[in-house]
Amino acid sequence: MKKITFISAFFFVCSSLGAQTVEGDTLSSARIVSYHNSTNKIGTRLISVESLTPLISPTGEAGISSFVKTLPGVSMGAESSTAYYVRGSNSGNNVQMLDGIRIYGPSHTLGFSSAWSMDIVSDIMFQNGGFSAEYGNASASFLSMKTKDPAGKISSKFDLSNFRVSGFCLGDILPGKVSFMVSAGYSPLFLLYNKLGKFSKEDDLKMSGSNVYDVFAKLVYAPGNRDKLKMSVLHTGDRYSLATNAQPSQKLSWSNTILNLTYNHNFSDAHTYCNILSFNHFDNNQFVKSAMSEGAGLGLSNIINEVRINSGGDIKVSEIFKVKYGLDLSYSNINPAAIRNTNHSGKGYNVLDNAL
Numbered sequence: 398m399k400k401i402t403f404i405s406a407f408f409f410v411c412s413s414l415g416a417q418t419v420e421g422d423t424l425s426s427a428r429i430v431s432y433h434n435s436t437n438k439i440g441t442r443l444i445s446v447e448s449l450t451p452l453i454s455p456t457g458e459a460g461i462s463s464f465v466k467t468l469p470g471v472s473m474g475a476e477s478s479t480a481y482y483v484r485g486s487n488s489g490n491n492v493q494m495l496d497g498i499r500i501y502g503p504s505h506t507l508g509f510s511s512a513w514s515m516d517i518v519s520d521i522m523f524q525n526g527g528f529s530a531e532y533g534n535a536s537a538s539f540l541s542m543k544t545k546d547p548a549g550k551i552s553s554k555f556d557l558s559n560f561r562v563s564g565f566c567l568g569d570i571l572p573g574k575v576s577f578m579v580s581a582g583y584s585p586l587f588l589l590y591n592k593l594g595k596f597s598k599e600d601d602l603k604m605s606g607s608n609v610y611d612v613f614a615k616l617v618y619a620p621g622n623r624d625k626l627k628m629s630v631l632h633t634g635d636r637y638s639l640a641t642n643a644q645p646s647q648k649l650s651w652s653n654t655i656l657n658l659t660y661n662h663n664f665s666d667a668h669t670y671c672n673i674l675s676f677n678h679f680d681n682n683q684f685v686k687s688a689m690s691e692g693a694g695l696g697l698s699n700i701i702n703e704v705r706i707n708s709g710g711d712i713k714v715s716e717i718f719k720v721k722y723g724l725d726l727s728y729s730n731i732n733p734a735a736i737r738n739t740n741h742s743g744k745g746y747n748v749l750d751n752a753l
Contacts (some may be wrong), residue, residue, distance in 0.1 A: 444521040490537035501679035502653035512633040547578040584609035606638040670710035677703040
């Protein structure tokens with residue numbers, strides 16, 4: 398199948414208006430000392446990271462999908478899987494974003510754990526209706542997560558379980574100016590399988606290797622009170638080698654790499670502005686070794702490359718009226734179902750042009 402390229406541009410201006418009720422006061426001596434206004438978006442739920450703590454997960458750390466499954470209208474997939482279904486839709490209709498960038502590979506270990514540590518997340522918003530155009534093609538639900546802006550003294554954390562070994566560190570390099578955050582995780586699934594493999598039957602599926610990991614790093618620079626520059630990188634990867642006595646060996650792998658550069662500026666307390674430049678790469682590969690010829694095999698690859706520029710701001714006109722404006726430009730290069738084969742020497746892959 399030939400490559401598919403998308404170029405899209407959006408310009409949006411929207412506003413929000415809150416309701417206000419005015420009632421007459423029969424007490425002549427009464428005096429109003431304060432006002433309180435609140436607005437709620439339809440189908441929107443704000444989730445605190447602390448609410449994930451009581452949840453139980455077989456992998457040791459409960460991801461955000463574990464909490465989403467407890468909400469009304471959301472059903473779970475397989476037991477302990479990160480897949481969820483909103484109001485009968487397909488799981489592929491759910492869009493997940495981290496700092497405004499879509500995540501194409503949101504899970505590890507074949508869907509049993511999140512592809513990043515929840516230690517890096519500060520704010521979570523789940524929406525199952527009334528989507529804005531800036532959220533892409535979400536048709537079932539939209540899950541937005543924002544990473545922390547590290548500050549304060551340097552602190553660290555280390556977690557160890559049968560499914561995941563992870564470390565987390567954040568703090569100031571230059572107090573008030575430069576700060577950092579780093580998170581890394583690795584799954585010792587292959588080591589655990591080797592210990593338990595002797596209990597499996599002869600014809601059962603064998604795992605000859607696995608490599609499951611994720612790395613996140615963020616650097617924040619604040620040159621002044623009204624400006625902030627943020628640079629972050631996220632890389633997740635899953636690789637598995639599987640085989641049975643009756644079938645040839647297979648290799649499965651997928652990875653997601655995101656580079657994000659964000660600049661925030663506050664013109665005033667009522668007017669904020671944000672610019673985002675990002676690159677998103679996702680690849681999914683499957684390879685089956687030929688049982689007839691040594692060193693030969695057949696592979697299938699799906700590759701997505703996206704470059705996005707987003708610029709917009711928020712203006713608070715009054716306590717009950719706000720205006721949001723912006724421009725979103727994106728370039729997408731998609732190469733679906735590309736067939737690849739190895740040569741007889743086993744050296745890499747050769748692309749078969751127009752194979753499908």
